[in-house]
Amino acid sequence: MSDQTRPDIGFGRIATTLPVKDIERARRFYVDMLGFTKTFENGTPVGFMILKQGPAELHLTLQPNHKPAPFNVAHMMVRDVDAFHARCKREGLRIVKGLQDKEYGLRAFVFEDPEGNRIDVGAAL
Known part of the structure; x- marks a missing residue:
């Protein structure tokens, strides 16, 4: 599809x-460790939830047979990646890739949340 025929969709939020x-x-x-606020939940029992922290938004969906993917499923940009990394270590979270400066201009690491989801965290160098 050329630029001429591609519709101007005007994307908004993607979470x-x-x-x-x-x-x-x-x-x-x-909520307790990262400071998100629950802004919406749906279902009885709850099967879907929206969490927000500043401009960041995260959706949780209940999947009883969930098996964590062996790759990063989300990327978070933060102001202080060193402090976040230290907190993850203090909380005993699994660090999949250690904190390091990347050639593409980020200081980054990867951790697993309690559900096994791998999250890539970075801050601009």
Whole structure:
């Protein structure tokens, strides 16, 4: 499709949806440890939830048979990647890739949340 025939869609928000086996455990992690606020939930029992922290938005979906992917499923940009990395270590989270400066201008690391979802975290150098 050429630029001439491609529609001007005007994208807005795009949010990452993380599958979780235990939505309450995931909520506690993202709210209590990372400071997100729950802004929406749906279902009885709850099967979907929206969490926000500043401009960041994260969706959780209950998937009882969830098996974590062996690759990064989300990327977070933060102001202080060193402080976030230290907190992840203090909380005993699995660090998949250690903190390092990347040739593409980020200082980054990868951790697993309590549900096994791999999250890539970075800050501009």
